[in-house]
Amino acid sequence: MSREGLTGTSTGPSMEQPKTEKAIVQDKTSFLQMKEHPWISLTSFIAILLLWEMVSRQGWVPPLFLPAPSEILREGWAMLKTGLIFKHAFASLSRILLGFLMACVLGVFGGILIGFFSIPKAIGNPLIAATFPIPKIAILPLLILWLGIGEPPKVAVIGLGVFFPMVINVYTGVKSVDPILIKAALSLGSNRWRIIRKVILPGILPMIAAGMKLGIGIALLLVVAAEMVAADAGIGFMILTAADLMETKRLMVGLLLLSFLGIFFNWLFQKLEGIFIPWRH
Amino acid sequence: MRVLIDHISKVYTDRKGGHTEALRDIDFTIEENEFVVVVGPSGCGKTTLLNIIAGLLSPSSGQVIIEGDHLDSKPHTAIVFQDYALFPWRTVLKNIVYGLEEQGLEKAVQMETAQKYITLVGLQGFENKYPHQLSGGMKQRVAIARALATDPWLLLMDEPFSALDAQTRILMQYEVSRIWEETHKSFLYITHHIQEAVFLGDRVVVLSRRPGKILDILRIDLPRPRGEHLLKEKIYLEYVDQIWGYVKDQAEESMREML
Numbered sequence: 081m082s083r084e085g086l087t088g089t090s091t092g093p094s095m096e097q098p099k100t101e102k103a104i105v106q107d108k109t110s111f112l113q114m115k116e117h118p119w120i121s122l123t124s125f126i127a128i129l130l131l132w133e134m135v136s137r138q139g140w141v142p143p144l145f146l147p148a149p150s151e152i153l154r155e156g157w158a159m160l161k162t163g164l165i166f167k168h169a170f171a172s173l174s175r176i177l178l179g180f181l182m183a184c185v186l187g188v189f190g191g192i193l194i195g196f197f198s199i200p201k202a203i204g205n206p207l208i209a210a211t212f213p214i215p216k217i218a219i220l221p222l223l224i225l226w227l228g229i230g231e232p233p234k235v236a237v238i239g240l241g242v243f244f245p246m247v248i249n250v251y252t253g254v255k256s257v258d259p260i261l262i263k264a265a266l267s268l269g270s271n272r273w274r275i276i277r278k279v280i281l282p283g284i285l286p287m288i289a290a291g292m293k294l295g296i297g298i299a300l301l302l303v304v305a306a307e308m309v310a311a312d313a314g315i316g317f318m319i320l321t322a323a324d325l326m327e328t329k330r331l332m333v334g335l336l337l338l339s340f341l342g343i344f345f346n347w348l349f350q351k352l353e354g355i356f357i358p359w360r361h
Numbered sequence: 362m363r364v365l366i367d368h369i370s371k372v373y374t375d376r377k378g379g380h381t382e383a384l385r386d387i388d389f390t391i392e393e394n395e396f397v398v399v400v401g402p403s404g405c406g407k408t409t410l411l412n413i414i415a416g417l418l419s420p421s422s423g424q425v426i427i428e429g430d431h432l433d434s435k436p437h438t439a440i441v442f443q444d445y446a447l448f449p450w451r452t453v454l455k456n457i458v459y460g461l462e463e464q465g466l467e468k469a470v471q472m473e474t475a476q477k478y479i480t481l482v483g484l485q486g487f488e489n490k491y492p493h494q495l496s497g498g499m500k501q502r503v504a505i506a507r508a509l510a511t512d513p514w515l516l517l518m519d520e521p522f523s524a525l526d527a528q529t530r531i532l533m534q535y536e537v538s539r540i541w542e543e544t545h546k547s548f549l550y551i552t553h554h555i556q557e558a559v560f561l562g563d564r565v566v567v568l569s570r571r572p573g574k575i576l577d578i579l580r581i582d583l584p585r586p587r588g589e590h591l592l593k594e595k596i597y598l599e600y601v602d603q604i605w606g607y608v609k610d611q612a613e614e615s616m617r618e619m620l
Binding site: 258260261263264265266267268269270274278279282283285357358359 | 412415416417435436438439440442444446447448449450451459460463464491492493507508511
C-alpha cells in the first residue's frame with residue numbers, strides 16, 4: 081500500500097475530487113467521567129441552611145418542629161459552656177469505645193480461628209449463621225435481664241453489633257489471602273504460627289479496616305438505641321429527654337453531635353488506614 | 362550435594378472420585394552447580410513436579426531425596442513463582458529479608474545479606490519501594506533475590522518470565538544466566554519456551570503432555586558465559602530444533618484434542 085493510501089490524504093492533483101464528507105470521532109465514554117463540583121456542593125449546602133433559617137425565622141414552621149440553625153448552634157454553644165454536652169458525649173463515647181474495642185479484638189481472633197482451623201470453623205459457622213440475623217437491639221432486653229441495667233448490657237449490645245461484621249470480614253479476609261503467598265512463606269521457612277502472624281495478619285488488615293468502618297456505624301446506632309431504653313446519660317438519653325420536654329433545639333444538638341461523631345470516625349479510620357496499610361494505593 | 366528425583370508419579374483425585382494422572386515415573390538427578398531446565402507443553406505437570414520437589418505437594422509414588430555431606434535445618438530449596446508471590450505489605454528490602462528473618466539471623470547479618478543480593482539482581486535504589494510500585498521485571502528480580510538470599514541448595518523457578526513482555530523476558534534470561542554463573546548454585550528452571558530452555562540449561566528434560574513423562578534428557582554443550590552471540594550459532598539452533606521436534610507432536614496432539 082502506498083503511503084498516500086495509508087495516511088488517507090486526498091491531495092492527488094490529477095484526481096477529480098468528489099465532495100468529501102467528514103465525521104469526527106467522538107469519545108463515547110465521556111459521559112462516564114464525573115466532574116467534581118466543590119463550589120456547587122458548598123453553595124447548595126449554605127443555601128439549604130439559609131432557607132431553613134428563613135423558614136424558621138419567618139414562623140412558616142413553628143420552632144417547636146423546626147428550630148432555626150442559628151438557634152441550634154446557640155443551644156449547642158450554651159451546652160458546651162456548661163459542659164453538659166461533654167457529659168453526654170463522654171458517656172456515649174466510653175460505651176462505644178469499650179464495646180467496639182472488645183468486639184474488634186474478639187472478632188479478629190474469632191475470624192482467624194474459624195478461617196484457619198477446621199474444628200473452630202465447624203463449631204463457629206452455624207453459631208454465627210444463626211445469631212447474625214437477629215437485630216442486636218432485640219437482644220438488649222435479654223442482656224439487661226442477665227447483666228442488670230448499668231453499663232454492661234449497653235457495652236455488650238454494642239460489642240455484639242460490632243463483633244459480627246468484624247468476624248465475618250476477617251473470616252472472608254483469611255479465606256481470600258492468596259495461597260501462593262502462603263506457599264512462598266512456607267518455602268522461605270515459615271511454620272504455621274508465623275504464617276498467621278506474618279502473612280495472614282497483614283493480609284487481612286484491609287478487611288479489618290473495612291470491618292471497623294462498618295462496625296463504628298453500627299456502634300453509633302446501637303449506643304443511641306441502648307441509651308433510649310435505659311440510661312441516665314448519653315447522647316441517646318439526651319435526645320429522648322429533650323423530645324419528652326419538647327426541647328427541640330436540644331434534640332437537634334444531639335443529632336448534630338451524632339453527625340459530627342460519624343464524620344470524625346470516618347476521618348479517623350481513613351487516617352489509620354493510611355498509616356497501617358501504606359501499601360494500598 | 363545432589364537432588365534425586367526418584368520415580369515420581371502424581372495422580373490427582375477429584376471430588377467425584379475421578380483420577381487425573383499428572384506425572385508418570387519422573388526420574389532424574391540434579392547435580393551440584395547444575396542448571397537443569399524442564400521443558401514441556403502446557404498441562405504436562407511441570408508445576409506439579411516443581412511443587413513436589415519444593416515439598417509443597419506430596420507425590421502419589423516415588424520420593425525426592427536430598428543428598429549432602431551435612432544437611433542443616435534451613436530450607437534446602439527456594440522458589441521463584443510465576444506470578445512473583447511477593448508480600449504486598451513488605452517493601453523490596455523487607456521481602457528479601459523474609460527468609461533470613463525465619464532463619465533467626467541477626468539484623469545486621471540480614472541487612473548485609475540482603476544488600477548483597479540487591480546488588481546481584483540490580484535493585485539498588487528500589488529498596489524501599491512496595492511491589493505494586495514495580496514493573497513485572499523488577500518484581501521478578503525481587504523474587505529471585507528473596508529466594509537466593511536464603512542460600513538454598515537448589516533454586517526452583519516456575520516459568521518465572523512468562524508474565525513479562527518479550528523484550529524484558531530476553532533481558533531477564535541473560536540476567537538469570539549471569540546470576541547462575543555468579544552464585545554457583547543448582548537451578549531447576551521450568552518453562553514451555555524452547556529457546557529459553559536451550560539458552561539457559563546444562564541439561565534439558567523434555568516432558569510429554571499429560572501424563573507428563575520424560576521423553577528425553579539432552580545435554581546442552583554450549584560454552585559459558587552464554588550471551589546474545591549464542592542465539593545465531595548453528596549448534597544452538599540444532600538443539601532448539603531437536604526439542605521442537607519432540608514438543609511439536611505433543612502440542613499438535615493436544616490441539617487436536619481441544620477441537
